[in-house]
Each structure stands twice: as structure tokens, then as C-alpha cells.
Amino acid sequence: MNRIDGGVTAAKGFEAAAAAAGIKYQDRTDMALIYSEKPCKAAGTFTTNVVKAAPVKWDRAIIERKLRPQAVIVNSGIANACTGKEGMDCCRKTAEAAARTLHVDADSVLIGSTGVIGMQIPMDRIEKGIRILAAERKADRESGAAAAKAIMTTDTRPKEAAVTFEVGGKTVTIGGMAKGSGMIHPNMCTMLSFITTDAKISGKALRKALSADVEDTYNMISVDGDTSTNDTVLLLANGRAENEKIRYGTPEYDQFCEALHYVNETLAKKMAGDGEGATALFEAKIVGAQSKEQAKVLAKSIVCSSLTKTAIAGHDANWGRILCAMGYSGARFDPEKVTLFFESSAGKLKIIENGVAVEYSEEKATEILSQPEVKVTADIGEGDAQAAAWGCDLTHEYININADYRS
């Protein structure tokens, strides 16, 4: 497996573009296109929120009917959620406009939206944006990067990842882009993420690979505990690598899963580290668990705790809050068997052993917790299973961003 620079245009036969359509933001791009020269096999996972945005309903229907998408139209600024019949009409009209301009079928157009809930999207601007996107689409590195930038809302950095691996002498590429900074909470998949691959792969293998990996990547991040109405992960495979077809359960499938996992985990960690107002990526790792499920529940609870997150913001080794968050997670464990470490580029420090504090240097702990990526590892002394979750610190900037987001 070979990590490479790139995003949604890294795989063969995929083009991308960005456009400034003035949907809500001015003076920046706010629409993106992913276009495949060939129709794709597709897999998708969507928000579990009862309140589902119109584009989530639109995409899910296409994925469930096993249609062959060829384009994805994304806008940032307005979520098209809680918009009733008018919101669904907007999806249909968007797909029809893209279909006319790109010469594809309307039901091969997937749609992603992110931004304010409850506002209607101005269709005339969407149509203008689609014309720009269609004219500008290219397969180069820059176009992929421009698309990754156009889908940002409160994100401070675009998020891309790409990787290649060999299948029977053919190079297969998986690349992706994602956005997500607020309303991020681990429950199914909680943001927009678009992954493209030129792998030739069976539909079953594609769907299995995505649904399994989402559980260990996007579902293990949290910024603020709010599961969005718009969460979408789409995985498109156009077969252009011309490898022998990858089938479920084969060694090549395992290779594909490993590469997909790298792209998904990288994008998920980038989202957590760029959480609204965040100054640090915060990883919680549970080792010595009886089961992976137990480890996941404990790890998630730590990164979701407001008190843990504010302690990280203050570079304060307040380990009591971490044990407290593990305690109310719903998972059983023996607090008196827990050994806990803080770790970062500044070193590793044991803080508690068998549930009570050891003598440690508060200064050293503060230094460790002042780095841009910090990690807490709790060994619960029960078995061999482990899991990690990713979040961020909770800072004043989160309040600034969200106390007045709409205006």
C-alpha cells in the first residue's frame, strides 16, 4: 500500500471542479462536482437522524436501487434539510440540470448539501454553478483540491487522502475528500465524505467494505455530540484500473479494505482535528478490553465528554474526568484495574495505575497536553481487544462559531 498525494481525482477516470455560485457564501467557491467518465458502482451510508435532509433521501434512493452514478453535485452553505416538498423538488431539478449539462441520466446524479438547516436553496444559482462546474471539470490534482476546498463550511482546512495498491500487476487507486467541523458525532457517518476508486470490484464487495469500515472510522469521531441531518459517505468505483475484478472474501478484497481504511481513517481524523474551534486532535485509545465493542463504547465516551474536552483545551491532566466519562459510558469495567497514560510528540507519561494516581510531574503532563495531537490510552486490564476514537478540544472559538452561526 502506497500513500500518495491527492483526493477525488487521484483514481483514473475521475474529474472534479469547483464553482463560486453565491449560494450563501460570497467571495469563495461553494459548489463542487465529481464526475466519472464511466458510470460507477456505488455504495453509501447516511445519517441515522430521523430528520433527513432532502439530498440524503435522494442519494439513498439511488444507492438502494443499485443505479450507476456518474456525477456528484455538492453545495456548501445551505443544508436543504427541513425544507419539505420544495427541498425534494430542488434535488430533482439539480439532478436534471446536471444531467442536461453533463449528458448523463438524472438518476445517475448524486447530491450533497451542507450548511444552514431550514433555508431553501436558490435554484437559479445552483443552475449557474452547474454550468461552471461542467465547463471547468478536469482530472488533475488541482481540480480535486479545488473541490475539497469548495465543500468546506466552518472547516479551516480542506481534507483529502489517497492511496494506491497492486492487484495482479495493476495499480488500483482510492482517493477521497471530506468536510466536517460541527454537528459531528459518531452515529453511522457524520459529515460529507466522497471516495472515488478506479478499482474493478463487485457491488457486494464495495458495499461490504464501506459499511464495515465506517464503523471504525467516521463513527469513531465526535466534535460536539450532534448527529447531523445531512451525513453522507459515498464510495464510487468506475473500474478504470482494469484489474481482475475484486470479489468479497478474497485476499484482494482484504487489500482493498486496508487501502479504503487508510483513506477513511485519515479523512475522519482530519475532521476531528479540524473540529469547530479545535486546537488539538484528541485520540482516546482503550486497550486490554474484553471486546472491541466494550473498547469502542469507552473510547467514544471519553472524546464526547465536554469536561474532558475543556480539560484538553486547558492542557490540564484532569484524569478524573476521563475515568468519570468511562464510568457513565454504559460499558462495564473495573475502575480499580485501570492504568492510564497521556502521550504526544512531547513524550508519554503514566498518570494512574489500578485506578489511583501515581506520582507524576504536572509540568510534564501539561507539556504533553500542549501539543497539536494528544492521546490518552487506558488499559482496563481485562483482555486483548482495543479501539480508538477521535475528537478535539472544546474552546472559546466553538462558542464564537456557534452562538451566531446563521448571521
Next chain:
Amino acid sequence: MNRIDGGVTAAKGFEAAAAAAGIKYQDRTDMALIYSEKPCKAAGTFTTNVVKAAPVKWDRAIIERKLRPQAVIVNSGIANACTGKEGMDCCRKTAEAAARTLHVDADSVLIGSTGVIGMQIPMDRIEKGIRILAAERKADRESGAAAAKAIMTTDTRPKEAAVTFEVGGKTVTIGGMAKGSGMIHPNMCTMLSFITTDAKISGKALRKALSADVEDTYNMISVDGDTSTNDTVLLLANGRAENEKIRYGTPEYDQFCEALHYVNETLAKKMAGDGEGATALFEAKIVGAQSKEQAKVLAKSIVCSSLTKTAIAGHDANWGRILCAMGYSGARFDPEKVTLFFESSAGKLKIIENGVAVEYSEEKATEILSQPEVKVTADIGEGDAQAAAWGCDLTHEYININADYRS
């Protein structure tokens, strides 16, 4: 039912005191005593956190053995949680010291602690504090108020409530005090709350009344989603009102429950409104539900959402976040049947009808949301059940308080 001024000394035969013992805070009182001239029947509910503080374990054993408590010793500053065997020894020594000084049995002494997790409590200061408390205890209004003040940590206001009602010509009083500002989340009972009554009441009736009412009061508040290691509600009844004994299932029992509910709800709302950094008490009410359980899950989800809470801090009528929080609550409902109102002392405004926005004045909405108590009511149009939950806004001050709590 008659609402009166007062707290834990409102009921006959209860005394209270406060002491400055220097446990962690200096220049303020940090220990409190509640003393009953007669042994009490007692009920209690405790944190569901797997990590339980030593005093929680101590109290639970006394309540489960149906012993007759006569005193409660509370300290603020150190939680005595994650303190291992030394922490349990501290409880035993505290009870023994109080027993000697107050001339009661050690297993009639309940203990409450709140503050930093993981530190050991200095026993010499506790013993000094107990001597002061025993010497100063009085049954007057001021002593109750002083105790309510001594148990505060990051609270900005003491929290008391009291009420009287008549049983067969005898006046029965219920009064209480509580503390709680951070690490507050609805799951069993999430703070320290001490309720005293002079009612003569059967042990069964006392326990039933408390466990039922906790579900609708303390369990319906949230400040930050963190369920503490120390949550404790204690209800002590000394029988000094000399009423005919109240038994479970009688009309007098219903009267007792109504009065207890008033005290519990008042204290719970005071805690929510005084959440760390809060500028507003935020009530979410669900009406038109199929069941009370459905209404509770939806209401809780609204007051727990970081995004809803920051919107309230910004006086921003961001109703999309409220529908979003209802959507990921886990309860089923039809978003397209929801009608939603904002309400406060500044008026009441319909914001959405059947899931989409109506035309409303943003200015008026901002005015309504700028009051110290704001309320959102969502009618989900399915039935007659309803429930309320209480929280607060999420502000910069929450970050200030928690990013550096220990130092």
C-alpha cells in the same frame, strides 16, 4: 400546598450548620451538617456511573440496610472519587468522628462530597470541621441557608426550596437544598440534593415517592452531558410533624408526592439555570406525544445539544438545530408534523408549522431568547402525552471554568 421560604431546616426537628474547614477552598465555608434530633427514615438515589465516589458507596450501604440516619456531613472541594481504599477509610473516619461529636451511631451518619476527582481528603481538616459544625448547629432559617452556601462548588447561587401541606390537621413540611453546576447530566440523579421532612411516613412510601419523582425532576436536567461520580439525592423523614402516618397509595401519599415534586423540581430547575457559565435557564417541552417516555427522550435531547445551547447563548432562533437534536434522540416521530414555539417573559412566537418555517420576526425571536428563562415547545401532533427537560446555554464562561478547573 403552601410554598414557603427555607431549606433543610424548614421541617421540624432538623438543624444545620456550615464551617470553613479549608478542605480545598480558602476564605469560604466548605463543610455543612444536617442533623435531625431524632433518627430518620431515609430514601436515596445515587449515580449510575460505574465509577462511584467513596461517599456514594458509604451512603448506599446505609440506605440499603434501612438504617436510621441522623446526620449528614457534606464537604465541597474534593469529591473523594477514584481514591481507592484510602477514600473508603476517609468515609469511615468521618462518620466515626461525627458520631463521637454528635453522640450518634457511626452508621447513622451519611456523607456527601463534591469537587475534584482523584485527590485524597485531608482527614485532620474534616475532623476540625466536624467540631465546628457540631458546636454551631441550629434549627433556624439562617443555618439552613449557610449550609446551602457551604456545599457550593462552581455554583453561583445557593439552591433551596420548601413547602408545607396539611395531613389530618397537622402541618407537614418538606424542605431541601442542592448543589450542582457542572458534570450535570440526566441519568438517575446528577448532583447533591438533600431533602428533609418532618412527615411521619412509612419507609416504603418514602422510597417510592423519591424514586418516582427523581425521574421527572433531577433526571430531566443537563448542563454538560457528564454524569458525575458523586450524584446523590437523600430524603430524610423524622416524623416530628406528628401526622397520622402516610402510607403508600393513599390520598395523603399523593399529597406528599405533590409537595416533594415541588421541592425537587424547584431545586432541579435552579441547578439547570445555574449551570456552569449559564446566562439562561432553557426549558424544552414536548407536547402532543404518544407517550411520556417519547416526550422525555425528545425533550432531553434538545437541552443536551451543544449546538442548541450555543444558539440560545447567541439568542439565535436556530430552530433547525432543535429539530436536528430531536431527530437523533432515538425517539421516533414525524418531522413534518412538528409545530414549534419559542416563549419567554417577552412573549410567545410560532416558528415552524408542520416541519417548515412560518414567517416570523427574527427580531421578536431574538428578544424572546434574550430573557433569563427561555422555553421551546414542540407539538409533535401524535397524542396527549408531554414532558419537560431543563438545561442552560453554553457560553464562554463554561470554557473558562472548565479549561483550568483544578488549578
